[in-house]
Amino acid sequence: MRNGRHLRLALILGVAAACLITLIMAPMLMVGSFPSFPSITGAGLPDCERLAQAADDQSETATSDIPEEYLKLYREHGKKIGVQWNVLAGVGKRETDHGRSTLPGVRSGTNYAGAAGPMQFLISTWGGKPKIKIPSTFNGYASDGDGDGWADVYNPADAILGAAKMLKRNGAPENVRRSLFVYNRAWWYVDQVMEIAGKYAEDGDVDTPPESEETCDEPLVAEAPSDTVAEILEYALAQRGKPYIWGGTGPAGYDCSGIVYMAYRNAGLSIPRTTFGQWPFGERIEAGQEQAGDLVFFNSGPGTSLNNPGHVGMVVSPGKMVEARCRLCGPIKVTTYRDRTGIVGFTRPLQNPQVLEQLKLKEQG
Secondary structure, X not given: OHHHHHHHHHHHHHHHHHHHHHHHHOOEEEHHHOOOOOOOOXXXXXXXXXXXXXXXXXXXXXXXXXXXXXXXXHHHXXXXXXXXXXXXXXXXXXXXXXXXXXXXXXXXXXOOOOEXXXXXXXXXXXXXXXXXXXXXXXXXXXXXXXXXXXXXXOOHHHHHHHHHHHHHHOOOXXXXXXXXXXXOOOHHHHHHHHHHHHHHEOOOOOOOOOOOOHHHHHHHHHOOOOHXXXXXXXXXXXXXXXXXXXXXXXXXXXXXXXXXXXXXXXXXXXXXXXXXXXXXXXXXXXXXXXXXXXEEEEOOOOOXXXXXXXEEEEEEEOOEEEEOOOOOOOOOXXXXXXXXXXXXXXXXXXXXXXXXXXHHHHHHO
């Protein structure tokens, strides 16, 4: 009996110790245990889609108000992820005055709403009261901003990188107001952050990338291998800036296969509506031989595979495609595909016998 009591006591003490360790270590998460975000990056975008990242685009207000360490982090992580650095800085200012606030939750613990760290990520709660301190929103964007192997919600480098990823995932840099609304669901909050961000910019504005410009479109269309491909590209590129809508075939928005389907339809050609139908429809093309108008397919996770890809984009030039990616991935845009994982292959719908017959009838009519 004594041994049994000792065993139960040891188990109780062990559980208590584990809970204590969880409470202490939860704000610092091993980065390796969370999914990375290789797709959330500003690298590789066409020049006409890039955000200006000039070194002298900050106002005197920014220089005097933002601590040097924070300013460096806003710029570094904003450029790395592809969001406006001054918007990141606006969030940091509005939330904790760039970490200078002495209120609860900035350097340890949580505030009254259950938020933590200089960028105020929400903490999991149960019944309105903090339970085990596991940062719920921070878990999804856990980041190691300083290379120490940990994602610490209280570390400015980690928190700012996580915030940049969250803004990017929810619409920035194109739809920056939407991304801020998801960050804190109040339009007055969005207005305040945008006002601060404007004051930090040298020109007093929050720059957004062009959603569709002739300077971007004309070279791509002019270099199309045929007039038919030029028609297809012209339609697809004109949809840039519109939102992803699941099942959408325009004009308000599109899903990934919907924009492809309608671009071909605009050129008088009929192809399958869905990604699953488009994959076996076109002639397979070797990687490196793709050209404008071809389709590039991706394995997009559960329910899809090498033989059943779930995502598609349209090649507009070697290495670049126009795509409607997902509801939280921002608007339809031109992106790169060569640095993307999960590519299944390329097809050329214009070589399908049905399409070849349609092209003959089109030429005759």
